[in-house]
Every structure is written in structure tokens, then in C-alpha cells.
Amino acid sequence: MTLDSKIPAGPIEQKWDNHRFAMKLVNPANKRKYHIIVVGTGLAGASAAASLAELGYRVTALSYHESPRRAHSISAQGGINAPKNYPNDGDSVYRLFYDTVKGGDYRAREANVYRLSQVSNAIIDQCVAQGVPFAREYGGLLDNRSFGGAQVSRTFYARGQTGQQLLLGAYSALMRQVGLGTVKFYERREMLDLVVADGKARGVIARNMVDGRLESYDGDAVILATGGYSNVFFLSTNAKMCNATATWRAHKRGALFGNPCFTQIHPTCIPVASEHQSKLTLMSESLRNDGRIWVPKAKADKRAPNQIPEEERDYYLERLYPSFGNLVPRDVASRRAKEMCDKGHGVGTTGLAVYLDFSDTIKRNGKAWVAEKYGNLFDMYKQITGEDGYESPMRIYPAVHYTMGGLWVDYNLMGTIPGLFVLGEANFSDHGANRLGASALMQGLADGYFIIPYTIGDYLASNKFPKLDAGAPAFKDAETSVADLTKKLIAVRGKTPVDVLHKELGKIMWEYCGMGRNSAGLKKALALIPALRERFWKDVTITGSADAFNQELEKAHRLADFLELAELIVRDALLRDESCGGHFREEHQTEEGEAKRNDTKFSFVAAWEFAGTNRPPKLHKEPLKFDYVKPSQRSYK
Amino acid sequence: MSGTMTITLNVWRQRDRNSEGRFALYTLPNVSPDMSFLEMLDLLNLDLVRKGEEAIAFDHDCREGICGTCSLYINGRAHGPLKGVTACQLHMRTFHDGDSITIEPWRAKPFPVIRDLVVDRSAFDRIMAAGGFVSVRTGGAPDANTIPIPKPVAEEAMDAAACIGCGACVAACKNGSAMLFVAAKVSQLALLPQGHAERARRVESMVAQMDAEGFGACSNTYACEAECPKQISVTHIARLNSEYLRANLT
Structure with a gap:
């Protein structure tokens, strides 16, 4: 297999325009002859389904949620980037492109990132026209704020609920099409297999989660917009249902998986409270603008924070990074917090937390000032921990938050199976080894509103689609294999509930493939994961039946895939014998402890081909070329 | 602990x-x-x-x-x-x-x-499909700053838009009314200039669908506001009523 990224020729500013002209079009009257299956209806999926239906295609959209409005895009707090340059502070398409390539630590494709930056302004226009209530200034114009990794203010926001408002915008566009009859939406359907016929993606098998029936959906192309895989760590800031099953099963049908080890750890999350913790909650990193991070200088200091005098505190980020201080990028802040706790300076009952202290700001500007800016976050903290962040410092700890890796796609967002398109967090493309804040919402909507409507037309117009319906052998075979897998899962009848095994997997991943990774630990994980997988298949217990609403069975399907994906993540982390962005190999750091890239050896996308469970996957490399943003060592001193 | x-x-x-x-x-x-x-x-x-x-x-x-x-x-x-x-x-x-x-x-x-504790709330989706949107096609939007919107108006629209569609309002209401849910969307889009072109059609279609789904009438007990986890105000119901009246008068 040769990986062709299909990056158009020409100067970077003209690639997308040239490509749009070169692509074939489907005549308006012919569009209704094509049927597109969209799996996942978060930001990327809902915006794609709505936009394609508006163009005249017939669309079927599936979601494992009861409604498209429940997708995890809804939890994004901070904002969405666009280089409108409304604040007149020197922003441009080129600057957003530059910041994103640099922020990704030079492991993203330049051409994709440039296009993302180019279309991002139109996203803001589109959302405002839909009635998204972005924050405004008194003059009535849109407000912007600044975010990590940028020196300009280009982030549009709707209070602390930007993801919610953008998703509701895309949802309303989708529901409009549902009302018009151009999109058929099926709720509570979980995709359990991809159907490939004559080498092309032609449909999916989904389980009706209400009655357990397996259903076949056939079409001319399949779009996966099924999100990321942070829940492989069990504890993450992702919603509980987020999973990798759709992408992993497509991978097993032949779609290559790109850079699986690129995972992002967010520094300002509420720490784990007990063994019963089911998920973690993120607090916007904007808190680091006014809060000071510290730990006690003495190890295992059990005094209450207010009892620890100033000279016995270590404001370690301010000490180590005098110019960026508490505002260093996410990966740096996360690693330093872990390091302090590993050395024994951690606070709270578990010792796995650092203080985020607003007392100086409250003294300087008053409590009301802090409450106006961050009130909702202080409330959330109090709701979860029962503690008042105004009275004593909050405790924070890093948590897995986003996965930059995903199914490999070319410039057209098509995977290695023709007719399989992958959008949003589910693909690997635009964020390299580290995603900047306020870029996930941008990418999801760029893919759905402004890229797929063009590129899918070119694919449809360039190919022939022999008639195939849900009774065809490819569908029957896939349905049988899903039914068999389900039977196999239920038949294990062991003793351990799914969540218990999932937590064990999470611990392995966090310990050996989390914030800091090294060869010895990764090799250990490569032994532990297959052993756990074996235990899963011998000892998992699933109550209830396959032909009914059964959340234990849903979780078992997802964990079966996480147990395979986890191994690939570790293999990829082991292969990538360098540090870059969120991937920190302890063997490769500068004297100051910063990530040290190896551009000579690792300036490539690692795209993995499935070779069978319990067999090593095959590696393919897509070399990365940087013609515009020259790779340099990141420095935040 | x-x-x-x-x-x-x-x-x-x-x-x-x-x-x-x-x-x-x-x-x-x-x-x-x-x-x-x-x-x-x-x-x-x-x-x-x-x-x-x-x-x-x-x-x-x-x-x-x-x-x-x-x-x-x-x-x-x-x-x-x-x-x-x-x-x-x-x-x-x-x-x-x-x-x-x-x-x-x-x-x-x-x-x-x-x-068990899982219910089917797809009625809310059908109400949204009936009119809970602004009919703009992808790609046709003017620059985002073309129409200034006064900050207090944008804030009030955001208050309404904060609805999470959980259905607590319906569950709390003795009549099983969905007025607060419908009002939140109608009010958000009635406040914003982007929603004005369709305001009459929107409120009529959404209310008709709400009735068709079998939700009850509002009798002003305000249980919905009391139980709403996002504390959406019943003043939006007042705006819904005035929008409905306005649509029927014109």
C-alpha cells in the first residue's frame, strides 16, 4: 500500500482554491441519486449531514445518542479560533496556520492546516447566521479573547459554553433537514462494522440499542465522525459513551490508523477523589491567566494550604519559566505537575494534585472581579469537591482530554478505504502532536461545513457504484460477524464486570503511556495489555441479553476494541523514539526537561495497518515536509 | 473524606x-x-x-x-x-x-x-425539526459583524440558549407541559435579528408540533423554572406567548 496524501500542487495559499476548481462536480439534479451514510452527529457529523443534504444528497445519519444534541462536542468550554482580525492585533490566515503548525510541534500536514485556517472565518459567519449567541461588546460587535499558544486574540466564545452553542447550531441545521425529509436520522444506533464491497466503503452495520437488532445501512459513501478515543484511559474528560468502536472496526476492515500515540493531557482538571471516580472534569485553562500554581517545598506536607507560609511554597512554573510562568503550553504544565507529585510534593488526600491559588488575585482585584470572570468554574469546582475555591486554593491535576491521532485521511479527508471519509477528532490530520486550545471546534466544523461537501462530490462523480442493497453478501457477512462477536461476548460468562477491566486497562495506559513514556515502561505495557485482553475474553461478565436494551453489552463491545487499540497506541509510542508535543519520551529531553524532537528520523506520520488480532501491525510512513514553517525547538522560557 | x-x-x-x-x-x-x-x-x-x-x-x-x-x-x-x-x-x-x-x-x-430509568425524548427533536432553526444554507452567510447586536440582547438570547434539552421542565410540570423548552428556543431566535425572518412561522410550527406530541398546557405554576438545572426563566414563556399572538395577528 502506498500512502498518497493527495496534497494539491502550487503555493500553499492557492492549493485549496486550485483543488476546488480541479475537482469534479455532481450535477444538482444527480445529487439526489447518491446516498451518504454519516455515523456520529456531533459537530463534524451534524454539520456534514446538514450541508450535504442542503446540496441535494440523500443522507442517513446515525448516532448512539438519543439525539444529535447530546454529542460530546457540547462539553467544549473555551471557544473557537478564527483569524478575523477584528481586534486589529495583526492576525491573519497565515498566522493562525503558523501557530497551529508550531503548536502541533511540526507533526501536522502543512497543506491541511493552511486550509483549516482559510475556512475558519466562514465558520464564524455561518454560526452567527444560525443564531449562535456569541459574546459581544457593548457596541454590538463580536468579542474575542486570547488563548494558549497565540499572541493575538482570535477566540470567539459563548460564555463558557461555546461547544454547546456551536453544536446546537449544527443540530438545528441538521434537524431542519430532518424536517424537510432530506436526512433520515436514526437515534440510539451504534455502528459495529463497516461494510466494504468491491474495495469500497458501502455501508455500516449498526446495533439498535433499544431492541438489540442488527441493522444494515447501505449507501454510496460512508462518513465517520465518531470522535476520539481518550476513554481508552478509562478516566478522561470525555463523556462516558465516547469510544473507538466505529473507527477501530473500520481499521480492522482496512483503514490505516494515524499517529495513535498522540494524546493530549490537559493540565487543569479536578483531581481524582476516590476509587469510584467514573470520569474527570476539566476546568477551562483560562484559569491559569490569574491563578498561581504551587506545591509545598517540603515533601508530604500535610498542613492546610493556608497554614503554609509564602516562603515555604514553590511556585514551580514561575520559577522554571520566568517569562511564560503559569501560562506555559498544556503539555509542559501537565508534565511539571506530575513531576512535582512524583517527587512527593503533591497535595490533597491522594497526593496527586497541585494548588491553583487565586488568593493574590482576590487580594489585588477583589472577589467580585474573580467571580465575574471565573464564577462558573468556581461553582463547578465546589459542586464536585464540596470545597470553596475562593477561601482556599483549588486542587488540580492533569487528565487525558483529546486524541490528535485517528484514522489516516488524505487531503480529501478520505481514508485508505475508498469511499470512507473521516471527520473531526476521529481523523488524525490537523493538530500534529499537540492541539492548541479552541482548535477542536474549528476543525470539526471546517471538516463538516466546508471541506467534505466539496471532496465527497469529487469521489462520487469519479466512481461508479453498482447497485448494492442491504441483502448483498457483503452486508450479510458483516452482520453475521457482528452477531457472532456479540454471542461470543455474552458467552464468556465470567466473573468480572466490564468497568472493572476497563479501569485496569486505564491504569496500565496512564502509568506507562500517559504523560511521560519510556522504552522500558512501554515494553512492559506491551506485555500487560495482551494479558488483560486474554483475561477479558475469559473472565468478563455481561448480564442481560443481546436482544434488549443492554448497557453492559454496549460497554463490552467498546472495551473489546479499546483493548486492541491500546496495544497499537503503545506500539506507536515505542516506535516514536523522540519527544514531540504531547508525546514525551523521557529518553529525549533537553537539559531543561523539554520535549526534544528528532526531525531527521521522525518527521513522518505513522500509519498502521491492521494485520490480525495478536499479530504485529504493519507500519506505513507518510513523510512530512515543511516548506513554509521551518521546524525549530519550542521555547517558553 | x-x-x-x-x-x-x-x-x-x-x-x-x-x-x-x-x-x-x-x-x-x-x-x-x-x-x-x-x-x-x-x-x-x-x-x-x-x-x-x-x-x-x-x-x-x-x-x-x-x-x-x-x-x-x-x-x-x-x-x-x-x-x-x-x-x-x-x-x-x-x-x-x-x-x-x-x-x-x-x-x-x-x-x-x-x-428502567431511560425515557424516549425524541419528541423534543421533532419539535426542533418543526421550526427550531434559522434557515441558512451552509456558505451563504454574510460577515459575522454585519449586524451589530446590543450586548444585553445577545446576553438574554444566551440565557435562553443555555437550555440543555433534558426535559426536567416537562417532568416537573403537573400538566407535562413543554412550554419552557419550546420557549427557550423561540425566545433565543426571536431576540436575535438573524431569527426575525421566520419568527411567525417558527413559533406556529413549534407550538403545533408540541401539541401534536401530547405535551400539556401551561398553567403558570413555574415548577419548570424551579427545577430547570440551567435556571431558564419563565419570562421566556411570556415571550413565546407574545410571539404566538403576534404571529396570529399578522
Whole structure:
């Protein structure tokens, strides 16, 4: 297999325009002859389904949620980037492109990132026209704020609920099409297999989660917009249902998986409270603008924070990074917090937390000032921990938050199976080894509103689609294999509930493939994961039946895939014998402890081909070329 | 962390839409005050699965109070005893050792039970499909700053847009009315200039669909506002009514 990224020729500013002209079009009257299956209806999926239906295609959209409005895009707090340059502070398409390539630590494709930056302004226009209530200034114009990794203010926001408002915008566009009859939406359907016929993606098998029936959906192309895989760590800031099953099963049908080890750890999350913790909650990193991070200088200091005098505190980020201080990028802040706790300076009952202290700001500007800016976050903290962040410092700890890796796609967002398109967090493309804040919402909507409507037309117009319906052998075979897998899962009848095994997997991943990774630990994980997988298949217990609403069975399907994906993540982390962005190999750091890239050896996308469970996957490399943003060592001193 | 608690749970169990349901009684020891309410249910489910019994089905996803998926009626109140808090953000420290807690699904005719505590809220989607949008095609939008919107107007629209569509308003209302849900969307889009072109058609279609789904009428008890986890104000219902009147007069 040769990986062709299909990056158009020409100067970077003209690639997308040239490509749009070169692509074939489907005549308006012919569009209704094509049927597109969209799996996942978060930001990327809902915006794609709505936009394609508006163009005249017939669309079927599936979601494992009861409604498209429940997708995890809804939890994004901070904002969405666009280089409108409304604040007149020197922003441009080129600057957003530059910041994103640099922020990704030079492991993203330049051409994709440039296009993302180019279309991002139109996203803001589109959302405002839909009635998204972005924050405004008194003059009535849109407000912007600044975010990590940028020196300009280009982030549009709707209070602390930007993801919610953008998703509701895309949802309303989708529901409009549902009302018009151009999109058929099926709720509570979980995709359990991809159907490939004559080498092309032609449909999916989904389980009706209400009655357990397996259903076949056939079409001319399949779009996966099924999100990321942070829940492989069990504890993450992702919603509980987020999973990798759709992408992993497509991978097993032949779609290559790109850079699986690129995972992002967010520094300002509420720490784990007990063994019963089911998920973690993120607090916007904007808190680091006014809060000071510290730990006690003495190890295992059990005094209450207010009892620890100033000279016995270590404001370690301010000490180590005098110019960026508490505002260093996410990966740096996360690693330093872990390091302090590993050395024994951690606070709270578990010792796995650092203080985020607003007392100086409250003294300087008053409590009301802090409450106006961050009130909702202080409330959330109090709701979860029962503690008042105004009275004593909050405790924070890093948590897995986003996965930059995903199914490999070319410039057209098509995977290695023709007719399989992958959008949003589910693909690997635009964020390299580290995603900047306020870029996930941008990418999801760029893919759905402004890229797929063009590129899918070119694919449809360039190919022939022999008639195939849900009774065809490819569908029957896939349905049988899903039914068999389900039977196999239920038949294990062991003793351990799914969540218990999932937590064990999470611990392995966090310990050996989390914030800091090294060869010895990764090799250990490569032994532990297959052993756990074996235990899963011998000892998992699933109550209830396959032909009914059964959340234990849903979780078992997802964990079966996480147990395979986890191994690939570790293999990829082991292969990538360098540090870059969120991937920190302890063997490769500068004297100051910063990530040290190896551009000579690792300036490539690692795209993995499935070779069978319990067999090593095959590696393919897509070399990365940087013609515009020259790779340099990141420095935040 | 203080000591653990033992809680008695009285939970609605129902096999599917067509089966008859009943309450089942469980005693759950080792409940930590730091657990969220849903983590307490996770613990109970682990116990049940270990004993070979079927887990209690309940809807949940983000567990941060924003997705609107969780829908538990706890001790006779939608989302439980705290004001402005979804069930997933409720923590066990709100309860005491030895407490007895009754958990039911949303109770409203247009939200049929799917299983145990899970209900079908697709009626809300159908109301949205009837008119809860601005008809703009992708790509045709003018520059975002073309129409200035006064900050107070944008803020009020945002107050309405904060609705998470959980359905607590319907569950709390003795009439099973969906007025607060519908009002939140109508009000958001009536406040913003982008929504003006379709305001009459929108309110009429959404209200017609709401009625067709079998939601009850509003009799101004304000239970919806009291139980709304996002504290959406009933003043939006007033705006819905005036929009409806306006649409019928023109």
C-alpha cells in the first residue's frame, strides 16, 4: 500500500482554491441519486449531514445518542479560533496556520492546516447566521479573547459554553433537514462494522440499542465522525459513551490508523477523589491567566494550604519559566505537575494534585472581579469537591482530554478505504502532536461545513457504484460477524464486570503511556495489555441479553476494541523514539526537561495497518515536509 | 473524606416500553460522600452484575451537567434536591447515612419509558425539526459583524440558549407541559435579528408540533423554572406567548 496524501500542487495559499476548481462536480439534479451514510452527529457529523443534504444528497445519519444534541462536542468550554482580525492585533490566515503548525510541534500536514485556517472565518459567519449567541461588546460587535499558544486574540466564545452553542447550531441545521425529509436520522444506533464491497466503503452495520437488532445501512459513501478515543484511559474528560468502536472496526476492515500515540493531557482538571471516580472534569485553562500554581517545598506536607507560609511554597512554573510562568503550553504544565507529585510534593488526600491559588488575585482585584470572570468554574469546582475555591486554593491535576491521532485521511479527508471519509477528532490530520486550545471546534466544523461537501462530490462523480442493497453478501457477512462477536461476548460468562477491566486497562495506559513514556515502561505495557485482553475474553461478565436494551453489552463491545487499540497506541509510542508535543519520551529531553524532537528520523506520520488480532501491525510512513514553517525547538522560557 | 454511608434505594425497574414496571428495593453500603449520584448508581450496578442480575439502565453521558442526557427523578424532584444542578452533578454528600432514596424516570406521557430509568425524548427533536432553526444554507452567510447586536440582547438570547434539552421542565410540570423548552428556543431566535425572518412561522410550527406530541398546557405554576438545572426563566414563556399572538395577528 502506498500512502498518497493527495496534497494539491502550487503555493500553499492557492492549493485549496486550485483543488476546488480541479475537482469534479455532481450535477444538482444527480445529487439526489447518491446516498451518504454519516455515523456520529456531533459537530463534524451534524454539520456534514446538514450541508450535504442542503446540496441535494440523500443522507442517513446515525448516532448512539438519543439525539444529535447530546454529542460530546457540547462539553467544549473555551471557544473557537478564527483569524478575523477584528481586534486589529495583526492576525491573519497565515498566522493562525503558523501557530497551529508550531503548536502541533511540526507533526501536522502543512497543506491541511493552511486550509483549516482559510475556512475558519466562514465558520464564524455561518454560526452567527444560525443564531449562535456569541459574546459581544457593548457596541454590538463580536468579542474575542486570547488563548494558549497565540499572541493575538482570535477566540470567539459563548460564555463558557461555546461547544454547546456551536453544536446546537449544527443540530438545528441538521434537524431542519430532518424536517424537510432530506436526512433520515436514526437515534440510539451504534455502528459495529463497516461494510466494504468491491474495495469500497458501502455501508455500516449498526446495533439498535433499544431492541438489540442488527441493522444494515447501505449507501454510496460512508462518513465517520465518531470522535476520539481518550476513554481508552478509562478516566478522561470525555463523556462516558465516547469510544473507538466505529473507527477501530473500520481499521480492522482496512483503514490505516494515524499517529495513535498522540494524546493530549490537559493540565487543569479536578483531581481524582476516590476509587469510584467514573470520569474527570476539566476546568477551562483560562484559569491559569490569574491563578498561581504551587506545591509545598517540603515533601508530604500535610498542613492546610493556608497554614503554609509564602516562603515555604514553590511556585514551580514561575520559577522554571520566568517569562511564560503559569501560562506555559498544556503539555509542559501537565508534565511539571506530575513531576512535582512524583517527587512527593503533591497535595490533597491522594497526593496527586497541585494548588491553583487565586488568593493574590482576590487580594489585588477583589472577589467580585474573580467571580465575574471565573464564577462558573468556581461553582463547578465546589459542586464536585464540596470545597470553596475562593477561601482556599483549588486542587488540580492533569487528565487525558483529546486524541490528535485517528484514522489516516488524505487531503480529501478520505481514508485508505475508498469511499470512507473521516471527520473531526476521529481523523488524525490537523493538530500534529499537540492541539492548541479552541482548535477542536474549528476543525470539526471546517471538516463538516466546508471541506467534505466539496471532496465527497469529487469521489462520487469519479466512481461508479453498482447497485448494492442491504441483502448483498457483503452486508450479510458483516452482520453475521457482528452477531457472532456479540454471542461470543455474552458467552464468556465470567466473573468480572466490564468497568472493572476497563479501569485496569486505564491504569496500565496512564502509568506507562500517559504523560511521560519510556522504552522500558512501554515494553512492559506491551506485555500487560495482551494479558488483560486474554483475561477479558475469559473472565468478563455481561448480564442481560443481546436482544434488549443492554448497557453492559454496549460497554463490552467498546472495551473489546479499546483493548486492541491500546496495544497499537503503545506500539506507536515505542516506535516514536523522540519527544514531540504531547508525546514525551523521557529518553529525549533537553537539559531543561523539554520535549526534544528528532526531525531527521521522525518527521513522518505513522500509519498502521491492521494485520490480525495478536499479530504485529504493519507500519506505513507518510513523510512530512515543511516548506513554509521551518521546524525549530519550542521555547517558553 | 469522612466515613461511608449505607443508602436504601427504591428504583423503578421496567423491562421495555410495553412491560409493566415496578419499584425494586436495594441496600447499598460503602457509599462515599465524595461520589457523584451516578457513581453511586455505578457502584450498585457493579454489585448487581457481580450477582448475575441485570444492571439498572439509566441515561448519562458527559457527567458535567451540559449534555442533558441524565434524567432522574430523585425523591420526587427532577434532578434531585439541589437548585440549578443536574443529576450527574449531584454528589452523595448531599445525603446522609441511612437515607432512603427513590429514583424514577421522567414521568410524562410524551416521554415513554424505554427501560428502567431511560425515557424516549425524541419528541423534543421533532419539535426542533418543526421550526427550531434559522434557515441558512451552509456558505451563504454574510460577515459575522454585519449586524451589530446590543450586548444585553445577545446576553438574554444566551440565557435562553443555555437550555440543555433534558426535559426536567416537562417532568416537573403537573400538566407535562413543554412550554419552557419550546420557549427557550423561540425566545433565543426571536431576540436575535438573524431569527426575525421566520419568527411567525417558527413559533406556529413549534407550538403545533408540541401539541401534536401530547405535551400539556401551561398553567403558570413555574415548577419548570424551579427545577430547570440551567435556571431558564419563565419570562421566556411570556415571550413565546407574545410571539404566538403576534404571529396570529399578522
